Amino acid sequence: KAGVTQTPRYLIKTRGQQVTLSCSPISGHRSVSWYQQTPGQGLQFLFEYFSETQRNKGNFPGRFSGRQFSNSRSEMNVSTLELGDSALYLCASSLGVHSYNEQFFGPGTRLTVL
């Protein structure tokens, strides 16, 4: 069974631009969560989607948004990029939304904002 895939793996943008990251969950998984990883703040929860609905959201500004499609694939978008948005963005998928469901992580997308 293929794991969680994220595209692109690396991305370089400039301040003010917007970016869209993609995540394909493991086949059969319906829940997708996104995390931001930075050296200073560590791993922080962005949001979670299940059946195309956002179920939970972290403390990030409205510039960060996401969506989930009917095939469970998910995208996250960051508008008006800032230098501080440079980070590794990790996507995780699980069978369902309950806390006992194991989350499987993708390799991440490394975003650099210049």
Add this chain to the structure above:
Amino acid sequence: AQSVTQLGSHVSVSEGALVLLRCNYSSSVPPYLFWYVQYPNQGLQLLLKYTSAATLVKGINGFEAEFKKSETSFHLTKPSAHMSDAAEYFCAVTLVTGANSKLTFGKGITLSVRP
């Protein structure tokens, strides 16, 4: 709200020595606890998880952790370190009663293994 504290940011051990990575949690309701490992330029891989069954949990690659409610701890151990164990380790918590999968992570500990 739940939180995790991982004391220290870096641990160095000799190959063959005991590995002990500490994790303390704070939670108002029973927690589920996890240890993840991250190798350079990779995502997170689950090492083991505590989901209110046995308090001593065995994971992959010879790692285990013990849930101690009285100490609010979930320390990760391995009897004998191997060079391939060098990586970053994250402890995470989520709520048993939560209808969501949100994980709250500690800051992470970098494990170095000396030959």
